[in-house]
Amino acid sequence: MNDTRRAILEALADGPVAGPALAADLGVSRAAVWKHVEALREADFEVESGADGYELVDATAYSAPAIEFGLDAPFSVEFHESIGSTNDRARELAADGAADVAVVADEQTGGRGRLDREWAAPSGGVWLSLVCRPAVPPADAPLYTLAAAVATARAAREAGVDARIKWPNDVIVPEDGDYRKLAGILTEMEGETDRVEWLVVGVGVNANLDPDGLPDGATSVRAEAGDVDRRRFVQRLLAEFHRLRADLDGVVPAWRDLAATLGRRVRVERADGAVVGTAVDVTESGALVVETDENERVTVAAGDCEHLRPA
Numbered sequence: 170m171n172d173t174r175r176a177i178l179e180a181l182a183d184g185p186v187a188g189p190a191l192a193a194d195l196g197v198s199r200a201a202v203w204k205h206v207e208a209l210r211e212a213d214f215e216v217e218s219g220a221d222g223y224e225l226v227d228a229t230a231y232s233a234p235a236i237e238f239g240l241d242a243p244f245s246v247e248f249h250e251s252i253g254s255t256n257d258r259a260r261e262l263a264a265d266g267a268a269d270v271a272v273v274a275d276e277q278t279g280g281r282g283r284l285d286r287e288w289a290a291p292s293g294g295v296w297l298s299l300v301c302r303p304a305v306p307p308a309d310a311p312l313y314t315l316a317a318a319v320a321t322a323r324a325a326r327e328a329g330v331d332a333r334i335k336w337p338n339d340v341i342v343p344e345d346g347d348y349r350k351l352a353g354i355l356t357e358m359e360g361e362t363d364r365v366e367w368l369v370v371g372v373g374v375n376a377n378l379d380p381d382g383l384p385d386g387a388t389s390v391r392a393e394a395g396d397v398d399r400r401r402f403v404q405r406l407l408a409e410f411h412r413l414r415a416d417l418d419g420v421v422p423a424w425r426d427l428a429a430t431l432g433r434r435v436r437v438e439r440a441d442g443a444v445v446g447t448a449v450d451v452t453e454s455g456a457l458v459v460e461t462d463e464n465e466r467v468t469v470a471a472g473d474c475e476h477l478r479p480a
């Protein structure tokens with residue numbers, strides 16, 4: 170079903186196509202083509218019927234039905250043109266028992282980073298929060314943050330950006346030994362000692378934005394590779410995230426493949442002091458292993474990580 174929908178969208182994107190030709194190409198009945206075209210229109214895509222057949226006039230719809238159209242992951246989408254914070258809304262839904270909902274907004278007026286920091290989220294970015302209810306212990310929760318980072322980096326790479334991951338939650342673009350921040354992730358959860366009740370994974374990606382309007386050190390998909398179709402971007406991100414969460418053992422290896430932090434000299438600020446050394450590995454549960462200058466191995470479960478210039 171999704172494949173046919175995607176194929177129809179792609180066929181129409183190349184110019185007008187007659188219904189019977191489309192039916193023959195896709196190996197479906199004319200009535201089926203008509204139904205798919207109606208579904209496209211219901212999903213906010215502008216499809217015109219003219220003398221030459223069906224034509225997709227605007228393929229850049231960004232809305233709940235457009236994102237759900239052809240989506241390869243079991244998320245329902247709640248879309249807001251403008252909202253305070255998608256994480257706040259997702260937390261409300263989670264508290265009401267929701268699962269597998271993606272809250273997506275074009276603009277956030279009160280976007281949050283970690284530790285109550287502000288997150289700039291003007292119209293044009295990809296701001297979303299996923300409500301998940303996995304049957305896992307809280308110790309596995311960081312894997313969902315890593316999975317979201319991998320999914321985001323992969324979607325960005327597909328859009329032509331040289332995206333990599335800085336432990337634990339930043340998607341960055343390396344630049345002259347330094348880096349610029351493309352995306353951030355904020356995971357929040359509720360649970361008991363042995364079981365996660367819900368997880369909200371918030372992802373913010375500077376998509377179709379000028380870095381000038383963002384905090385220092387930020388970059389965007391637009392600046393790196395040109396504008397993206399945000400609907401496709403979100404679909405890729407959700408599909409990758411869904412695949413990764415279905416195989417948690419594969420998350421850390423996938424993360425390592427994209428990591429910009431391993432092998433780097435780092436300074437990690439923890440609640441109980443800083444660790445400086447070389448980042449040598451990530452554990453099964455996503456903690457960073459740092460080898461200090463005294464050749465001690467310190468495992469850091471959470472903290473702010475800064476990449477330093479080589480000593």
Ligand code: BT5
Pocket residue numbers: 253254255256257277279280281282283284286287288289290296297298338339350351352353354355371372373374375383384386387388
């Ligand atoms: C993060 O925090 O990187 C997590 C950001 C999560 C944002 C998403 S958007 C959807 C969902 N709803 C929310 O309300 N939040 C999530 P942290 O590592 O603490 O980084 C925050 C710091 O990044 C700020 O102090 C700024 O220096 C910088 N910053 C703020 N906005 C930025 C942006 N748009 N791009 C790059 N850097 C930014």
